[in-house]
Amino acid sequence: MRESGSKATQIHTHQPSGKTKLDRRTILEAGADFIDQHGVRELSMRRLGAALGVEAMSLYRHVPSRENLLDGIVELIMDQLYGDPEVYLEPRNGWQDYLFRLAHGLRRMALAHPRIFPLVATRPPEAPWVRPPLRSLRWIDSFLGALTSSGFRPEAAVAAYRAFSSFLLGHLLLEVAALGAEIGPVETDDGQAQETGDLSEYPQVLQLQDLLSEDRSADEFEESLENLLERLGTLIR
Known part of the structure; x- marks a missing residue:
């Protein structure tokens, strides 16, 4: 500091x-x-x-500790998301509507607190293996539960989490950076590797730990790039 x-x-x-x-x-x-x-x-x-x-x-x-303070601040801000009347905590009109509302709610939250939002895109101390990182395990658990209850298999729910969060974090971090937020890594109390903490409050995260910790970055990059190029190709047809 x-x-x-x-x-x-x-x-x-x-x-x-x-x-x-x-x-x-x-x-x-x-x-x-x-x-x-x-x-x-x-x-x-x-x-x-x-x-x-x-x-x-x-x-x-x-x-x-300072880390505990940062965790608490993220959850405090996440409470605003859960309190947003436009955001549903579970699918009411299908999973697409659920994700649409959730995405716009997160964007409103990010723009209301641009300097806090980059904290959301950091590794959760209790589960540093989550990929891509999202500090609020409550949000991840809620997301996975909503999709599995909508018929997604565990593997598909995790794939959806990866694609959805990667898109949102990438886009919103660029938006808050334009508003003056620092989006570089946030230092922790020490440089030691963190071990998994108590995940008993997050049953979906605990059950899907192996899938959430897989590093599929290269494959996901290629898939996203191919999808983008295919979409761009429609612009000249």
């Missing part, structure tokens, strides 16, 4: 009143506001504490 430079981050402190209770949600909301204003790379526990008008150590009782 860089503290020096001609444009040092200015932290606006908001001293909580004596009646204000410092809890996890308050901290996550303050963290989301901080990233919206300054970007994720400027976020540290010390700076967030300063923004809240408290010592950084007091945050650790509710948020044990």
Whole structure:
């Protein structure tokens, strides 16, 4: 985290009143506001504490680490998606309508929080093997459950997840970058490889772990390129 430079981050402190209770949600909301204003790379526990008008150590009782803080902020923002009246949590009018609504809901969320959205496209600490990476396992689990309940075989549901998320992340990351968001990798607390965590809350992810962890990047690139070239060919017919 860089503290020096001609444009040092200015932290606006908001001293909580004596009646204000410092809890996890308050901290996550303050963290989301901080990233919206300054970007994720400027976020540290010390700076967030300063923004809240408290010592950084007091945050650790509710948020044990910066990684946990980032996870919580992603889920906080994802709550907006689940609360979007235009987005259905399960297919009501077919899976195409479900995906259409979900895609537009994610785009609205990304454009509302362009500096937070790149966090969504990072590896989930509990399942760093997910390909392509999406930090919200709740979203992945919901997505897979919606498609399998619509008749998709497990292999087809995972293939759909790969194609759908690759398209969305690629397009939306370019959109938020145009709005000034940094889309490079977000550093973690350490450089050590992460192991699978507790996935008991995500039964679909747990059941389809082998399929989700397969590296089919080369094949998917070729398939997507062929589909694109075929579509472009229709423009001159």
